[in-house]
Amino acid sequence: MTISLATEPTFSRVPDGDEATGREAVELARAYGVPLDDWQAAIVRGVLRESGGGWSAAQAGLVVGRQNGKGQILVALELAGLLLLRECVLHTAHAVKTSSDAFRRLVAVVDSHDDLTRLVRRRSHQVGMEYLEFASGARVSFTTRSASAGRGLSIDRLVVDEAEDLPAAEVGALAPTVFARPRAQSLYVGTAPGPTHDAEAFTTMRRAAHEGLNPRLAWWEWCAEWGADIDDRDLWVRVNPAVAAGRVPIQAVMDDRSILPTDQFRAERLSMFLPRGSGPVVFDAERWEALTDPDSTPARSIAIGVDAPPSRDAATVCIAGRRADDLLHIEWYETQDGLGWLPGWVAQRLTPHVRAVVMDARNPCAELDWTSAGVRPTLAGTREVVAAAGALFDAVADEKTRHRGQVELTRAVLGAAQRPMAGGQGFGWDRKAPGSSALLAVSLAVWGVDSGEVRKPRRKQPGEPRRVSAGRTGSVTTQWL
Incomplete structure (x- = not known):
C-alpha cells in the first residue's frame, strides 16, 4: 500500500527491511477499532521493519503538527507490543496530561473488547504511574519524564512523546533503558519545538536524519520551511496529513490560526523548525x-x-x-x-x-x-x-x-x-x-x-559620468542604494 501524494511526508528516511510484522500490526489495530490513515499505517509498517533478525531502525522519529493523529500511531504500536511482540514498553511524555491521555486512549481500546480485557493481569490508574500488564508478561507503562525517569529499567520499546521538549538530563535517564534488550527500539514523536523548548536532543536527531549520519534511524516529518507564508492554506494542507486525508477539517487549522500566538502556530500546526546552530543559542x-x-x-x-x-x-x-x-x-x-x-x-x-x-x-x-x-x-x-x-x-x-x-x-x-x-x-x-x-x-x-576607518567606496574613473541606480529590479530595497 502506498500513501497519496497529498499526505506524503515533506521528508522521510526509512531503512530497508521486511514489513510483515508491520502489516500485521496495522491489521491488528484496525481489527480492534483503531483506524489508521494510509500515511499512519505507512509509519507503523516502517517502524516495525525487520532485517538481520532485528529491527531495521534502532531509533525512529516523527514530526507532525498537533491533532493529526500521532496518538493513533502510538496506540497501534503499543497494541502490537502487547499482543504480537510481548514487549515491555515505556511511554513517556513531558506533561502529566499527555501521558495520562495516552494511557486512557489505550485502555479504552482494551476495555471495549472482552477478549483483550481477559488478558489483563494487572493495571494501575494512579496518575503518573499508569500501566497495563497482560498475562503474557507484556506491559506498557506511562510516566512523565524527569532526570531519574526510567533509571534501572530494561525495556523493549521506548516511546518519547512530546519529544520537542526533551532536556539532555532526561535523555541520559531514558536512553540506557533499551541498551540491554536485543530487539530494543526507541521512538521519538513530537511537533517542531518553539523558542522556549529545550529541544537540542530532538533537533540533533533530526539533523542526523537529514544528513544521513545514522543508517539505523527512521524519520518522517511534515514540516514547513522556515519563512514560508503561515497564512498559505495550501501549505496548511500540505503539512497536516490528517487535513489532506480529509479526516480533520481545515477549519480546525483556521481556528488555531485565530487564537494561537504566531510562534506557537508555526511550531504546533506547521511544524516549522527555527533555524538554529548546532551549538548554544546565540540570538534569542x-x-x-x-x-x-x-x-x-x-x-x-x-x-x-x-x-x-x-x-x-x-x-x-x-x-x-x-x-x-x-x-x-x-x-x-x-x-x-x-x-x-x-x-x-x-x-x-x-x-x-x-x-x-x-x-x-x-x-x-x-x-x-x-x-x-x-x-x-x-x-x-x-x-x-x-x-x-x-x-x-x-x-x-x-x-x-x-x-x-x-x-x-x-x-x-x-x-x-x-x-x-x-x-x-x-x-x-x-x-x-x-x-x-x-x-x-x-x-x-x-x-x-x-566606523571612522572605512574608505570612500567610489573610485571615479577619468571622464566617467556620475551614475545613479535605483537598485535591483523587484527588490524590497529600492531608490536609495
Missing part, C-alpha cells in the same frame, strides 16, 4: 522576531557588506544603515552563484548614500578586481571582523536594530555559532553554521555604518 528567537519591521528603511550612513565562503561557489551582499529614528536597519540584499559578478554589480549600486563597501581582507572577495570596477573596498582585518560580530550581537541584544523578517537573514542570525578570535578576547562567526555568509556580510555592514 523571540527577541529577533520582536525586532521585525516590514517597512524598515535606512535613511543615511549605508554600508555594504560582502562575503563568500572558501568554496567560492557564491557571494552574498547585505546592507546596513541608519533609519530616520536613528535605529540600525539591517538587510540581506543579494546572493548569486560565483564571484565574478560582484565588483560590477556593486559598482552599479553605489550612490552618495553609500559610505563603505566592507569585506574581510582574507576572504575570496578581497581578491577580485575592484579597481577596474571603480570600487574602493574597505578590507577588514581580524580586529575589525571581531568588532563587526560584536556590533551585530550588541545591536540585537540591546534592541537597537530593525529588520524586515527576511528568511535569508533570519536563518543566518538564528543559526549563528560563535568561534573564539583575537586570542580568546573576542569572537567571530563560525562558517559551519547555516547561513553564515549572510551573517558575516551583515556584520561587516553593521561595522561599516559607524
Whole structure:
C-alpha cells in the first residue's frame, strides 16, 4: 500500500527491511477499532521493519503538527507490543496530561473488547504511574519524564512523546533503558519545538536524519520551511496529513490560526523548525522576531557588506544603515552563484548614500578586481571582523536594530555559532553554521555604518559620468542604494 501524494511526508528516511510484522500490526489495530490513515499505517509498517533478525531502525522519529493523529500511531504500536511482540514498553511524555491521555486512549481500546480485557493481569490508574500488564508478561507503562525517569529499567520499546521538549538530563535517564534488550527500539514523536523548548536532543536527531549520519534511524516529518507564508492554506494542507486525508477539517487549522500566538502556530500546526546552530543559542528567537519591521528603511550612513565562503561557489551582499529614528536597519540584499559578478554589480549600486563597501581582507572577495570596477573596498582585518560580530550581537541584544523578517537573514542570525578570535578576547562567526555568509556580510555592514576607518567606496574613473541606480529590479530595497 502506498500513501497519496497529498499526505506524503515533506521528508522521510526509512531503512530497508521486511514489513510483515508491520502489516500485521496495522491489521491488528484496525481489527480492534483503531483506524489508521494510509500515511499512519505507512509509519507503523516502517517502524516495525525487520532485517538481520532485528529491527531495521534502532531509533525512529516523527514530526507532525498537533491533532493529526500521532496518538493513533502510538496506540497501534503499543497494541502490537502487547499482543504480537510481548514487549515491555515505556511511554513517556513531558506533561502529566499527555501521558495520562495516552494511557486512557489505550485502555479504552482494551476495555471495549472482552477478549483483550481477559488478558489483563494487572493495571494501575494512579496518575503518573499508569500501566497495563497482560498475562503474557507484556506491559506498557506511562510516566512523565524527569532526570531519574526510567533509571534501572530494561525495556523493549521506548516511546518519547512530546519529544520537542526533551532536556539532555532526561535523555541520559531514558536512553540506557533499551541498551540491554536485543530487539530494543526507541521512538521519538513530537511537533517542531518553539523558542522556549529545550529541544537540542530532538533537533540533533533530526539533523542526523537529514544528513544521513545514522543508517539505523527512521524519520518522517511534515514540516514547513522556515519563512514560508503561515497564512498559505495550501501549505496548511500540505503539512497536516490528517487535513489532506480529509479526516480533520481545515477549519480546525483556521481556528488555531485565530487564537494561537504566531510562534506557537508555526511550531504546533506547521511544524516549522527555527533555524538554529548546532551549538548554544546565540540570538534569542523571540527577541529577533520582536525586532521585525516590514517597512524598515535606512535613511543615511549605508554600508555594504560582502562575503563568500572558501568554496567560492557564491557571494552574498547585505546592507546596513541608519533609519530616520536613528535605529540600525539591517538587510540581506543579494546572493548569486560565483564571484565574478560582484565588483560590477556593486559598482552599479553605489550612490552618495553609500559610505563603505566592507569585506574581510582574507576572504575570496578581497581578491577580485575592484579597481577596474571603480570600487574602493574597505578590507577588514581580524580586529575589525571581531568588532563587526560584536556590533551585530550588541545591536540585537540591546534592541537597537530593525529588520524586515527576511528568511535569508533570519536563518543566518538564528543559526549563528560563535568561534573564539583575537586570542580568546573576542569572537567571530563560525562558517559551519547555516547561513553564515549572510551573517558575516551583515556584520561587516553593521561595522561599516559607524566606523571612522572605512574608505570612500567610489573610485571615479577619468571622464566617467556620475551614475545613479535605483537598485535591483523587484527588490524590497529600492531608490536609495
